[in-house]
Amino acid sequence: MTTTMDAERAWQDLQRIRVPQERVYDEVERCAHGDPKATYITAAVMWVFLASMGLKLPGWGVWLTIAAYVGILGTLAVVYSRRTRVRLHRSRYSWRSYAMFLAGMAVTGGTILLSDQLADSFALPYPSLITATAAAAAFVLFTGPANRWAVSPLRERALRGQATQAIHEEAGH
Structure with missing residues (x-):
């Protein structure tokens, strides 16, 4: 079955498909770049938790x-996963997202262990407050750039997929 195709109509159809897709990727990138409130709230909760671990709590208090x-x-x-308006199938999380998560755990955990060891070895007063502050600061400083790094290739991956699809379609005709 052969159908005549108007080039202008085909271009308009392509643009009609491409523009919403670009908006989706713009929204995903905007979510990764903006709204640092979740990062600061998480850091504050972590700070309170680590600071309270320095208190002499009974076993049930620790648990x-x-x-x-x-x-x-x-x-x-x-709460924050429900607030994101855009959900992409398999494109929201890449290997970079998982690498960022593991690296964040390593940086934050390493900061906790190192600052705790240093505070104890120098016999500083209130070592749990020092550890909590250093860990929260490391978390805040690591999270923003890491999120931007993890989300940045989504648009390039989508464009590569479109180019590969176009090559396969040309080869089929």
Whole structure:
């Protein structure tokens, strides 16, 4: 079956498809670049948790603090994941997202261990406050650039996919 195709009509159809796709990627990039409130709230919750670990709490108090910390972080994750207006199938998270998550854990955990060790070795007063402040600062300084790095290739990956699809369509005709 052959159908005559008007080049101008084909171009308009392509633009009608491409423009909403570009808006989707713009929104994903905007979410990664903007709204640092979630980062600051997470850092504040982490600071309170780490600072409270320096208190001489009984065993049930430690477990209650851990449960509260995990509960608050879970609530934040649910609230902020519902606020994102755009959900992309398989394109929202790439290997960079998972690498950023693991690197963030390593940086924050390393900062906690190192600052705790240094505060104890120098016998500084209130070592848990020093550890909490250093870890929260490392978290805030790492999260913003890491999120931008993790999300930045989404648009390029979509464009590569379109180019590959166009090559396959040309080869088929």
